[in-house]
Amino acid sequence: MDPVVVRALTKTYPSGVEAVRGISFDVRSGEVFGLLGPNGAGKTTTLGVLTTLVKPSGGTAMVGGHSVVADPLAARGSIGVVFQDSVLDNEFSGEANLRLHARLWRVPDADARIAALLEAVGLAERASDSVRTYSGGMRRRLEIARALLGRPSVLFLDEPTLGLDPIMRQELWHTVSMLREREQVTVLLSTHYLEEAQNVCDRVAIIDQGKIIALGTPAQLIDRVGREMLELRVEGDPNELLGALRELGPTVGEPLLAAATVSLASSDSPEELSTRVTSLEPSRLGVRTMTVRPTTLSDVFLILTSHGTGREAAVAGASS
Numbered sequence: 001m002d003p004v005v006v007r008a009l010t011k012t013y014p015s016g017v018e019a020v021r022g023i024s025f026d027v028r029s030g031e032v033f034g035l036l037g038p039n040g041a042g043k044t045t046t047l048g049v050l051t052t053l054v055k056p057s058g059g060t061a062m063v064g065g066h067s068v069v070a071d072p073l074a075a076r077g078s079i080g081v082v083f084q085d086s087v088l089d090n091e092f093s094g095e096a097n098l099r100l101h102a103r104l105w106r107v108p109d110a111d112a113r114i115a116a117l118l119e120a121v122g123l124a125e126r127a128s129d130s131v132r133t134y135s136g137g138m139r140r141r142l143e144i145a146r147a148l149l150g151r152p153s154v155l156f157l158d159e160p161t162l163g164l165d166p167i168m169r170q171e172l173w174h175t176v177s178m179l180r181e182r183e184q185v186t187v188l189l190s191t192h193y194l195e196e197a198q199n200v201c202d203r204v205a206i207i208d209q210g211k212i213i214a215l216g217t218p219a220q221l222i223d224r225v226g227r228e229m230l231e232l233r234v235e236g237d238p239n240e241l242l243g244a245l246r247e248l249g250p251t252v253g254e255p256l257l258a259a260a261t262v263s264l265a266s267s268d269s270p271e272e273l274s275t276r277v278t279s280l281e282p283s284r285l286g287v288r289t290m291t292v293r294p295t296t297l298s299d300v301f302l303i304l305t306s307h308g309t310g311r312e313a314a315v316a317g318a319s320s
């Protein structure tokens with residue numbers, strides 16, 4: 001059985017908020033799986049259920065072969081968790097923090113384990129410094145080391161890069177990839193940095209308003225909408241341009257309009273796409289600049305959620 005199996009999971013909070021509205025997915029052994037979505041999508045709630053902190057309203061969730069509802073203690077036995085709220089003690093050194101937790105969880109051969117993990121997360125040199133002196137990225141890496149002390153088979157990370165600057169986020173993603181190899185651990189993480197997740201996750205589920213709207217490898221999801229993204233900055237009324245783009249045929253998707261930029265995903269090659277758009281005489285249609293770039297998971301999210309929701313990118317021409 002896969003280490004995480006979720007079926008028709010729902011969670012309605014007593015306030016009436018339907019945070020999770022029937023999601024199903026599996027996480028396979030050894031993979032890094034990402035739950036991706038915007039604020040309020042239901043990511044933390046889902047991780048809460050899987051880590052036995054939140055009681056589900058319906059459906060089933062199995063972790064390490066154990067039901068999180070029927071046998072939460074057994075389910076907890078096979079997991080490590082890093083939530084957003086720090087559980088570190090600022091007054092202690094990194095090493096002392098790990099030692100405290102190792103004692104709490106009765107980690108066998110703790111000294112060797114702690115040394116190995118400090119090395120793995122790149123904190124060996126700062127191990128005896130007080131955590132107060134650590135950067136945000138160092139703290140997050142120490143939290144991960146802490147979660148791995150008991151050699152869990154599944155590691156849950158809720159928004160591991162939240163609040164970190166771009167360079168620290170890159171470093172943290174690198175740490176996650178490296179630990180997966182080194183510790184042979186299955187990783188289930190949540191993030192709203194969709195573009196960053198696409199380099200780290202083997203598979204992702206894009207979740208929006210409590211439902212999974214797409215699931216697969218990043219490449220599969222990107223192929224579904226088209227691998228190239230055309231962006232046109234326009235001046236004036238974009239409607240004639242939108243009409244012309246819609247005539248380009250089945251290899252291009254629906255144009256999206258956000259601010260003064262029209263974007264369009266396509267399965268054409270970048271050269272084909274440029275040639276075809278150039279043949280429309282774009283400058284005549286108010287186009288000032290034109291770029292073609294690879295489609296990202298953020299684009300996939302915007303395209304999949306643009307229909308009818310009127311969020312960041314409205315479906316172009318919906319008002320006409």
Ligand SMILES: Nc1ncnc2c1ncn2[C@@H]1O[C@H](COP(=O)(O)OP(=O)(O)OP(=O)(O)O)[C@@H](O)[C@H]1O
Pocket residue numbers: 013014015017018019037038039040041042043044045046192
């Ligand atoms: N304890 C709670 N009681 C009531 N409603 C809650 C509770 N926790 C979360 N919610 C609501 O459930 C929905 C999903 O929240 P959740 O925290 O799971 O989303 P998220 O995807 O983790 O968002 P974020 O990216 O902001 O962390 C939101 O509408 C939120 O306000």
Ligand SMILES: [Mg+2]
Pocket residue numbers: 043044045158159
């Ligand atoms: Mg959250």
